[in-house]
Amino acid sequence: MLSLAEENYLKSIYHLSDAGEKAVLTNELAEALNTKAASVTDMVKKLSTKEFISYEKYYGVKITNKGKSVALAVIRKHRLWETFLVQTLGFKWDEVHEVAEQLEHIKSTLLIEKIDEFLGYPQVDPHGDPIPNAQGKIKKLEKTALKNLATGSESTIVAVKDSDSNLLKYLEKIGAKPGKKLTVISKEEYDGSLQVAIESQHYFISKEVSENILVTL
Amino acid sequence: MLSLAEENYLKSIYHLSDAGEKAVLTNELAEALNTKAASVTDMVKKLSTKEFISYEKYYGVKITNKGKSVALAVIRKHRLWETFLVQTLGFKWDEVHEVAEQLEHIKSTLLIEKIDEFLGYPQVDPHGDPIPNAQGKIKKLEKTALKNLATGSESTIVAVKDSDSNLLKYLEKIGAKPGKKLTVISKEEYDGSLQVAIESQHYFISKEVSENILVTL
DNA sequence: CTACAAATTTAGACTCACCTAAAAAAATGT
């Protein structure tokens, strides 16, 4: 059974390596985990002998498939808990991270499968990040800012980048929640604002706001 | 901030001392916490200097008010999580303990208050144990086995003692769930069986079953 | 190519929570 620290290292390595694409350096990891390089070296040796990563002195670490599957399980739990906190308990999505960091380490496959079921098998968390399935498969979706869309294009809201609570309230009011469909009616060249339709209601959206809404086609 | 181990010690001390009534001995604690007496002595010294308990060599420990409030906060979380697991996620109440042992250590007052609200401020957990409020006050209720009731008395089901899944299924079928009202219609002296009404339906209940249903007047 | 800077590793130490074995105190039986 992996310790809390080991799980956190693997999660960070997974993220910093872009899902295992590139190697991760000691200092990057130390920074991400709020610890010192010397501590990272120690832990990295341990994870290496356990074959969750491969480690070459002075060249950084690469995550193995074994390591990836641990990382993805933790990420799955993190994102499901975040979704639960927001959808079920009414947390604002900028309040959930810290708690989810704790909940992601609860050991019980039954629990997380029940939460998944209870939430109706969501595909993305409240930040719009995809939730790995029980086998660790991620369905990755192309996210782009609303402002990049062409006139006439249809898309689905996936997340909001900023966590300003005025913005959140405004979006709440116009029904711009993750999952909602959205069509770009027109764009104003001179100020970057645009007109959109959400459930056949039309709204004007400023350039600033349109940069903070993430959508998928 | 208290460590996981410290919280577990305080919780055990609280329980073993009958809510702080009597002193707890080193060996009792070692047994309850699955550890060795020598380890208990160490920890008990630490908790004592932090004033969560008072400790007198060879005479055991007594929990202080400060210690009680920590213990009650942990117990509150444990019981709310158990209630959540059973009521919301459909766990059987004999499957929840291990997971709740982990969840009770999640640090977030907001989270536990939201869970409490979501559950509708339950008074007892699925085992019929009372849930302390946010201030640590426990409303204790007189529990007794159904078999002890006199003919004609009305009561509310509070919990089921046994965790036999056939029993649980049977009780499910006749609607004998915690919270349900129940009236004793008649008692048979020769075999201890009794007839009860649950929501104006009448059922025969054997002596064995009546020993496993806990009620409150 | 060499000297310096930056990144990384090693060495040694700390805290936490646990352990075993031995010593000490308290409880018990006759």
Next chain:
DNA sequence: ACATTTTTTTAGGTGAGTCTAAATTTGTAG
């Protein structure tokens, strides 16, 4: 009352995960 048993404490040690300071390796600029 005293010897034996039981309980508890002390002493010393372990592993996990962290730290600082020093040593080493790698990268870079002239």
